[in-house]
Amino acid sequence: MALLEVKDLKVRVEEREILHGLTLTVNEGEVHAIMGPNGSGKSTLSHVIAGKPGYEVTDGQILFKGEDLLEMDPDERAAKGVFLAFQYPVEIPGVATMTFLRTALNAQRKARGESEYSTPDFLKKVREVSKSLNIPQDMLKRGVNVGFSGGEKKRNEVLQMALFEPSLCILDEMDSGLDIDALRIAADGVNALRSPGRAMVVITHYQRLLNYIVPDFVHVMSRGRVVKSGAKDLALELEASGYTQFEDA
């Protein structure tokens, strides 16, 4: 069984159709890249998978481990193993990052019927992961993403990914706004999480990110559809030829 199956998905936002029948299948252990010009619907797809309100699915379905994802609340999806690293992570003043991480992790574990993490185990785990991502401890005491630089926000997303151990990671424009050093740290963090039981969908506008996170498959999105799929070399072709050939499709 595929981990994620998006079948002929049609989505509207404010009466306007954005996704016009999108199909995508992701198996465990695979890394898929979704490339496409701005406005092609990449973020829309990631939001619909995560369960963001405001999107109307008019046709098609999304199955996750064989279950109907669209029937689940966002928190249920998270507990089942769906994780979206946001293109623009929000700032949450007054909620300390550490409190947030612990509350979220334990909420997911509770939903799965697992016991809550003990304080020492939790702290040990956070310390390990944050160290590998170059996240200073005092950053974890601040409000979630409050006053974080672009790079810090993205690293905070990867930190959560590492803590929550999801089976599907969707990374929306992880490279946007990052310089090359910040990108390398974040990408190393992501690569460390690659495993046979976990799949990743890496959404990006630029081929550059795929030098660091090397995909097994590349899909090109244009105007709300996947218009071409191939192996990782497709990304290089795109880099050379650009998206214009697909724009007219």
Next chain:
Amino acid sequence: MNVAVAKTGNGRAVSDLFASAEGRLPGSPAVIAARREAFEAYERLGLPHRRIEEWKYTDLRALVGEVLPLAASPDAAALKRAADAVKAHAIDGARKLVLVDGVFAADLSDVKALAAEAGFKTLRETLEKDASLLKTASTDAVIALNAAMATDGVILSIADGAQPSAPIQIIHIATAASASAFTRSQVAIGKGVRATIVESFVATGAEAYQVNDAVIVSIGDDADVAHIRLMDDAPDAVNVTSHFVTVGANVKLNFFNMTTGAAVSRLQGFITFSGEGSELSANGVNLLQKTEHGDTTLVVDHAVPNCVSREVFRAVIDDRAHSVFQGRIIVRPDAQKTDGKMMTRALLLSDEAEADNKPELEIFADDVSCGHGATAGALDDSLLFYLKARGLPEKQAQALLIQAFVGEAIEQIADDGLREHVIGIAERWLERRS
């Protein structure tokens, strides 16, 4: 005994109120005469209503209707239940002064331990000789009613330079149904004192009852005072409390009010700077649900130059509840270099929740820095979604954001232990909600 009855609109019922209570009200003949005068003043006015500007948003005639008869003195069974409530609500290590249904309960209080650190008497004792405690400058009807009916209260005095080793906690406990408790207390804080005063209002059951409390506070020069009020009266109760606070020179006063109970409540604070160089931090949180009505009204009077006042209020309003914040800052003509700011925010958790905010700056001096700000709105959907996408169920995501919201006021509490205590109250309110 003959009672002079003023024949006003709803005079009949309230006259009974005084006549039936009079035999049980403590005080010398002069005190009783002063009470009768106060009651007549109350009767002329009746309960405050919306056409009285100060009570525009809290129409007690509409919300409360009638004043319930004076509560009976607590019997042994009531005191036993009160003892359990004391255990549940006492602040760790605090010296407790307990009033049950408006009557001081010596057996539940720490009078001996307190004696070494503060002077203490009951209002009842004081009124045997002295009627002056029943007088305040106010012409407010609820305060006149309080003067007429007050059965008891704590009269505290903390000598110059004293630093009581523990907080002093005044605990008001209601055990009676369909009855009113009227209390009046005085806290006289000497020069250079460092002290913490906590007031708690709780009930032993879910009865409908009414509380009318007045507290007169004077703070000597150079004192550093924390004053925390925690009002968690029963869901059908009414609590109307008036504070009169006079602040000396170079004082630091850290005030906080937490409203988590009562069907109808109003805290009206009148704080006057009488000495220069003082700093007031007055803050509060209203957590309201169902059809609760919670009003915080604060009048800060900068009567002298060079004082700072800061007010941070947060209201969380669910269901059809209604929160009111009225903040007036008065800057008298020679109160130059006054620095007065207030910031109020209301979080509306339902479409039917209501928030009223009335800031007023009355500035008669020219070299001052004063301002106010207010917002009202719902929880931010994008923050809620982020938390839900990380596995938090809706109510838990809301709770985390609400805690952050009220935290902006709670963090103004200077004392670590009391701050944690108040955070705990907010957490339990949120747990009850989910």
